[in-house]
Amino acid sequence: AVQPAASQHKTTCCYCGVGCGVNAQVSHSTVIAVSGDRNHPANLGRLCVKGTALHQTSQSPDRLLHPMVNGVRSTWDAALEHTANGFRRIIDEHGPNAVAFYLSGQLLTEDYYVANKLMKGFIGTANVDTNSRLCMAAATVAHKKAFGYDTVPGCYEDLETTDLLVLVGSNTAYAHPVVFQRIVKAKAERPKMKVVVIDPRRTATCDIADLHLALRPGADAFLFNGLLSYLADHDGLDQDFINSSCEGLDAALATARAQVPSVAQAATICDVPAADLERFYQLFCATPKAVTVFSQGINQSSSGVDKGSSIINCHLASGKIGKPGATPFSITGQPNAMGGREVGGLANQLAAHMGFDNPAHIDKVARFWHAPNMAQHEGLKAVDMFEAIHRGEIKAVWIMATNPVVSMPDANFVREALERCELVVVNECIANTDTAKLANVLLPATTWSEKHGTVTNSERCISLQKGLVPAPGEALNDWDILCRFARKLGFEQGFDYQHPVDIFREHSALSAFENNGERDFDISAFATISKADYNQLAPVQWPVNAAAPNGTKRMFSDGRFFTPSKRARLISVTARFPKKPPNNGQMIMNTGRIRDQWHTMSRTGNAPHLMSHMDEPGVDIHPADAKQLGLSEGELAVLENLGARYLGRIKLNDGQRRGEVFVPIHWNDRFASSSRADALVNAITDPICGQPEFKHSPVKVSAY
Ligand code: SF4
Numbered sequence: 001a002v003q004p005a006a007s008q009h010k011t012t013c014c015y016c017g018v019g020c021g022v023n024a025q026v027s028h029s030t031v032i033a034v035s036g037d038r039n040h041p042a043n044l045g046r047l048c049v050k051g052t053a054l055h056q057t058s059q060s061p062d063r064l065l066h067p068m069v070n071g072v073r074s075t076w077d078a079a080l081e082h083t084a085n086g087f088r089r090i091i092d093e094h095g096p097n098a099v100a101f102y103l104s105g106q107l108l109t110e111d112y113y114v115a116n117k118l119m120k121g122f123i124g125t126a127n128v129d130t131n132s133r134l135c136m137a138a139a140t141v142a143h144k145k146a147f148g149y150d151t152v153p154g155c156y157e158d159l160e161t162t163d164l165l166v167l168v169g170s171n172t173a174y175a176h177p178v179v180f181q182r183i184v185k186a187k188a189e190r191p192k193m194k195v196v197v198i199d200p201r202r203t204a205t206c207d208i209a210d211l212h213l214a215l216r217p218g219a220d221a222f223l224f225n226g227l228l229s230y231l232a233d234h235d236g237l238d239q240d241f242i243n244s245s246c247e248g249l250d251a252a253l254a255t256a257r258a259q260v261p262s263v264a265q266a267a268t269i270c271d272v273p274a275a276d277l278e279r280f281y282q283l284f285c286a287t288p289k290a291v292t293v294f295s296q297g298i299n300q301s302s303s304g305v306d307k308g309s310s311i312i313n314c315h316l317a318s319g320k321i322g323k324p325g326a327t328p329f330s331i332t333g334q335p336n337a338m339g340g341r342e343v344g345g346l347a348n349q350l351a352a353h354m355g356f357d358n359p360a361h362i363d364k365v366a367r368f369w370h371a372p373n374m375a376q377h378e379g380l381k382a383v384d385m386f387e388a389i390h391r392g393e394i395k396a397v398w399i400m401a402t403n404p405v406v407s408m409p410d411a412n413f414v415r416e417a418l419e420r421c422e423l424v425v426v427n428e429c430i431a432n433t434d435t436a437k438l439a440n441v442l443l444p445a446t447t448w449s450e451k452h453g454t455v456t457n458s459e460r461c462i463s464l465q466k467g468l469v470p471a472p473g474e475a476l477n478d479w480d481i482l483c484r485f486a487r488k489l490g491f492e493q494g495f496d497y498q499h500p501v502d503i504f505r506e507h508s509a510l511s512a513f514e515n516n517g518e519r520d521f522d523i524s525a526f527a528t529i530s531k532a533d534y535n536q537l538a539p540v541q542w543p544v545n546a547a548a549p550n551g552t553k554r555m556f557s558d559g560r561f562f563t564p565s566k567r568a569r570l571i572s573v574t575a576r577f578p579k580k581p582p583n584n585g586q587m588i589m590n591t592g593r594i595r596d597q598w599h600t601m602s603r604t605g606n607a608p609h610l611m612s613h614m615d616e617p618g619v620d621i622h623p624a625d626a627k628q629l630g631l632s633e634g635e636l637a638v639l640e641n642l643g644a645r646y647l648g649r650i651k652l653n654d655g656q657r658r659g660e661v662f663v664p665i666h667w668n669d670r671f672a673s674s675s676r677a678d679a680l681v682n683a684i685t686d687p688i689c690g691q692p693e694f695k696h697s698p699v700k701v702s703a704y
Contacts, residue, residue: 017332019457048177065473084488105334108453124373138304148562154327169297202655221575226266238319289325322556347379381690
């Protein structure tokens with residue numbers, strides 16, 4: 001028989017926040033090969049190791065194929081009827097705040113939109129949070145405080161064209177590999193470009209650093225307060241820009257000066273050589289084109305918002321924003337952490353960047369949705385939500401495309417909370433994740449190459465992930481599952497979408513609804529997009545509207561911001577160290593990603609070659625600490641905190657600071673049952689944004 005020729009399709013990678021464009025080759029209803037899309041602005045043809053394995057990681061033998069209720073195969077109708085009856089009974093008896101959704105940056109924007117609309121507008125509670133809370137919540141608030149709304153001002157091109165690239169709390173080489181490849185190439189072509197890495201660890205990212213400041217963990221805001229003082233004392237302020245476009249400098253500067261009056265003092269607090277710190281301050285002060293990239297090392301902190309504000313302050317005060325090669329740049333962890341924020345994926349947000357802190361926004365969204373039960377107050381953030389489940393106040397939770405039993409802080413507590421919960425519903429593509437095992441109702445969801453819709457990457461680029469192959473078994477798209485559930489609850493109107501384009505149009509229209517120039521970062525150009533155009537959507541950076549029909553590479557070029565005064569706000573930051581210092585004999589555990597695995601390995605754990613970089617949980621430790629503890633390279637060590645244990649193989653690493661160990665976040669019960677690192681992380685959060693302090697957990701370390 002003649003074999004049909006393979007067809008080629010453009011789509012988007014489903015892993016990290018770089019958001020690479022992918023050419024997928026499909027034959028016999030299967031993706032058989034992938035390559036980087038040369039025309040996609042995020043990657044210009046590159047893919048990292050995870051990206052090259054996309055087709056392997058989505059074809060797992062562990063796929064969930066059928067709805068299950070209490071461990072028994074069910075039908076969609078019966079499973080959703082069971083779920084709707086459970087939600088209805090609990091809401092009737094205890095009110096809408098007794099139910100919750102826990103979402104994921106792996107969802108498409110259209111999925112996120114429907115989940116938010118259903119919960120916040122129709123069920124009547126804002127108990128909708130997402131694993132983006134663990135990732136970007138601090139940056140979201142820091143942006144809003146400074147700019148009036150949550151937005152990333154710059155673009156990836158700025159990271160290449162800048163003269164000074166500062167990477168803070170970001171192991172870009174592992175967590176955002178294609179962005180790192182772009183930086184490596186740019187630096188090779190323009191050796192005058194300087195790279196400064198600020199990170200307690202000497203990571204792979206430091207391979208290209210002209211200067212590495214291995215600061216004391218958690219000292220970032222002290223360091224940037226010191227920079228703000230230095231700028232003021234060394235003619236580093238852009239007085240014209242401050243006069244025309246900023247407010248709050250005097251207070252921010254006074255606080256910074258009071259805390260960090262000199263470079264010498266900053267160096268002592270941050271525990272870095274004073275000469276190195278001064279070199280960084282001089283470089284930043286003297287270089288008009290500077291970009292500061294910040295990520296989880298800043299965000300995953302009990303003072304993450306302040307750390308972000310301290311960075312943005314320095315860019316505003318020196319006018320390094322809104323210009324080519326000059327911007328603060330929060331780089332997101334997940335493929336759609338930004339898209340989720342756009343449609344209100346966090347418990348304190350509404351759709352279209354609006355929030356519960358503004359009654360006019362609540363009213364506006366309610367009228368747009370024709371919402372019968374509009375939530376009036378923000379809901380519980382992730383850590384608070386699982387605590388409320390543990391206390392029995394939330395009695396039904398629906399978890400979509402995420403694995404909190406592995407990824408939440410104090411993960412054993414979260415497991416216990418779900419064991420106690422009356423009704424746990426899980427949408428998953430994989431049948432046997434640690435969280436799926438606790439589900440009363442387990443619903444099979446589509447995954448990459450099957451689902452169809454948009455994601456937004458770290459540089460605000462909206463890009464289409466395409467449905468290219470049929471869903472296996474009875475798997476459905478998340479938005480479709482939610483719409484069927486909404487109709488079971490009796491919400492016939494508002495959830496009759498036939499295709500993701502219907503949802504995308506509605507989201508686009510809401511972004512500009514009664515805007516009156518308040519939020520001129522909408523995507524109203526897509527409010528009437530045809531299905532054919534949507535299915536061929538080319539990557540585009542929002543805003544996309546009448547003023548910017550082809551999208552917007554860079555924001556704030558005109559010096560106008562989204563605050564009522566149109567001025568950016570410098571924030572007075574009182575820097576603080578992590579809340580829980582180690583006791584005698586304890587070390588500080590830092591957690592993070594390795595290069596070739598994604599989150600809790602639900603999909604990447606199935607691709608053998610992704611194990612070749614690191615095939616078991618490790619513990620990076622300074623050789624002198626290891627010697628003191630009687631540990632040697634290759635031996636097993638046990639880390640303990642909160643009654644939990646993490647087992648890992650010792651790797652001697654003189655790039656670790658003394659007193660600190662590093663462990664990866666990925667391992668779980670499927671691959672190494674004694675190595676769930678987040679079970680050892682205290683559930684301590686930033687009081688403003690609710691983001692947990694994943695980077696600083698006191699642990700006991702000993703030989704196994
Ligand atoms: Fe996918 Fe991120 Fe790798 Fe790009 S860098 S291929 S988006 S995992």
